[in-house]
Amino acid sequence: MAEDNSTAPHLLVVDDDPRIRSMLKRYFEGEGFRVSEAENGTQLRQQLRDKIDLILLDIGLPGEDGLTLAREIRASRQIAIIIVSGRADDVDRIVGLEIGADDYIAKPFNLREVLARVRSVLRRTQASVAVRPAQTLNAAGITRFDGWTLDHNRRELRTPAGKTITLTTGEFDLLAVFAKNPGRALTRDFLMDQTRGRSWEVFDRSIDAQVTRLRRKIEADDGDSALIKSIRGVGYLFTGRAEHL
Incomplete structure (x- = not known):
């Protein structure tokens, strides 16, 4: 047989x-x-x-x-x-x-x-x-946080004013992982494994550099809006209130 x-x-x-x-x-x-x-x-x-x-x-x-x-x-x-x-x-x-x-x-x-x-x-x-929460598995594929809109199907990020922000593939994937795990301290190893795996360090150097670039695009220049917080000895925590549509 x-x-x-x-x-x-x-x-x-x-x-x-x-x-x-x-x-x-x-x-x-x-x-x-x-x-x-x-x-x-x-x-x-x-x-x-x-x-x-x-x-x-x-x-x-x-x-x-x-x-x-x-x-x-x-x-x-x-x-x-x-x-x-x-x-x-x-x-x-x-x-x-x-x-x-x-x-x-x-x-x-x-x-x-x-x-x-x-x-x-x-x-x-x-x-x-x-690892994705059950509520994120939806037909619309939209996540909203603090007025921002993350469209997983179109792979687009829009500001509260409706402007489209250009993200690299790595930045989008990183933000998607953060938005699917709000309020949870995420280690650097976890973030690398959930996005590109360790092979992406070849050209991105480190997860910290990628987070820095993403912060520049989604946080206010005055530092009052800390959507991604550093957790010493652990990694990072996403503070936005995510709503999955």
Whole structure:
């Protein structure tokens, strides 16, 4: 009798090299995963008709490159993405993570390392769903705090006056975690795991720098509005009163 793996994590390997696709497919199926393949953007979109938990996405694809596809996926879906690329350029790594990829692996790679990173990303993405309060799981996807409006579906932040504030991917994700956990002291490790994971320190340097940039955008210059408070020896606490619609 064939083993039922319908509940196993479903990976999509997107690479124009059939040898790499075949190698990753055999390896991950041997580790208990379900694995589908695509060699370009057209096939990727076809595969997304099924439920995919994580995409291993090559940058150097024919036609639409991996960065373009990652941006398109992230704009409409919350699927974990790990970019796998033969390019050693740090710019590609930074851009890939900034547009929403969860990790970046350079070729040539070690299969055991890829497996470890896939499992790590899946743990983070599954944990981020588990920690959200039940009332945040709503169709509107809107969180309001102190007059501000955070639109999770559009990934937009609007001021009490209705002006849209530009946030980077990292800043938006960080604010979303704060807004979903108001009044709770959050450690730096927790914040990193719930946003980009530890891989984002490569270009953001530290969670403290990211918090500083976010504070400049959502707090008053006079310092009277401390929406994000530092908790010595712990991390940070979000003081806004969040309402989830």
